[in-house]
Amino acid sequence: MVQSEEEVILPKVRCVARARIPTTQGPDIFLHLYSNDRDNKEHLAIVFGEDIRSRSLFRRRNGESQQDRMIRGAYVGKLYPGRVDADIDDRQGLALQFDQAGNLITDNQTTWNGENDTLIRVHSECYTGETAWSARCDCGEQFDRAGKLIACEREASTGIVGGSGHGVIVYLRQEGRGIGLSEKLKAYNLQDLGADTVQANILLKHPADGRDFSIGKSILIDLGIRNIRLLTNNPEKIEQASHPPLLNCVERVPMVPIHWTQEGEGIHSKEVEGYLRTKIERMGHLLQSPLNLHSATQPGNVLV
Numbered sequence: 001m002v003q004s005e006e007e008v009i010l011p012k013v014r015c016v017a018r019a020r021i022p023t024t025q026g027p028d029i030f031l032h033l034y035s036n037d038r039d040n041k042e043h044l045a046i047v048f049g050e051d052i053r054s055r056s057l058f059r060r061r062n063g064e065s066q067q068d069r070m071i072r073g074a075y076v077g078k079l080y081p082g083r084v085d086a087d088i089d090d091r092q093g094l095a096l097q098f099d100q101a102g103n104l105i106t107d108n109q110t111t112w113n114g115e116n117d118t119l120i121r122v123h124s125e126c127y128t129g130e131t132a133w134s135a136r137c138d139c140g141e142q143f144d145r146a147g148k149l150i151a152c153e154r155e156a157s158t159g160i161v162g163g164s165g166h167g168v169i170v171y172l173r174q175e176g177r178g179i180g181l182s183e184k185l186k187a188y189n190l191q192d193l194g195a196d197t198v199q200a201n202i203l204l205k206h207p208a209d210g211r212d213f214s215i216g217k218s219i220l221i222d223l224g225i226r227n228i229r230l231l232t233n234n235p236e237k238i239e240q241a242s243h244p245p246l247l248n249c250v251e252r253v254p255m256v257p258i259h260w261t262q263e264g265e266g267i268h269s270k271e272v273e274g275y276l277r278t279k280i281e282r283m284g285h286l287l288q289s290p291l292n293l294h295s296a297t298q299p300g301n302v303l304v
């Protein structure tokens, strides 16, 4: 069967399970775990907003019970002891509708309207930055900040308009810009020997950045998102994240390192400055830098 252009280009993703996660930061988030037809990794979507619904998760499956649906997380509203119907939350007066084929019929009362500009971060896994307090990169800071920005109306320190409680962090298992943690640790040793983050990858016979963000794009489309405000400095992400007419990047929201705008805050180390400098100088990241770059500009000048 001839596949349409969308089917040929985009990976197929399927949400396997969703669960409510009460967070230490205040809002509940809904963690979605995806399978896909490209790799055997468990890519995730951290969804802010109970009403942002995965079409693949909520699609009715032959022979399943309402209990089965609630167990995999395909329910509307809140779970509580004794609840028997996944598709109706009596306490909140919410009821989902489905078409003949079992696909969710969306309405503004129960489902986020994907035409809304939705604040999104497509984030690659970084164990060292997110879990091991590493000051070699800004990934952990970016991850935390994306969550805070999606949860708030406006970021006080920068005035950036937040997601007011609606948005998604697509969390791609692309550790080490896709080379994996073991190779990334070797890259760190090469960096301590004087290489930069791009040279280290190449010395290890890897591309500087071989990531493909298309699984993230498919996940956003599955979540019914159409217009995204993308939190990134990475031009490649902007390029790859859009897929008109299914997904449009309506705004790039910069992620300026906190240390650059708030003295004494954020991550400050010679390693992270070197990492950021390389991303600007050699990977074209869209950061206006107070860094003393080795390029033609005078130290301290703002790059346009």
Ligand SMILES: Nc1nc2c(ncn2[C@@H]2O[C@H](COP(=O)(O)OP(=O)(O)OP(=O)(O)O)[C@@H](O)[C@H]2O)c(=O)[nH]1
Binding pocket: 122, 123, 124, 125, 126, 127, 136, 137, 139, 142, 174, 175, 176, 177, 178, 179, 184, 187, 188, 197, 201, 231, 232, 233, 234, 237, 255, 275, 285
């Ligand atoms: N190979 C390698 N990967 C690194 C190094 N430092 C961080 N990383 C990886 O770089 C990736 C960072 O990706 P993201 O945080 O999504 O962001 P980005 O591509 O830098 O672009 P932004 O969206 O602007 O933050 C993660 O996979 C990290 O594990 C390094 O020195 N070498």
Ligand SMILES: [Zn+2]
Binding pocket: 126, 128, 129, 130, 136, 137, 138, 139, 140
């Ligand atoms: Zn990192």
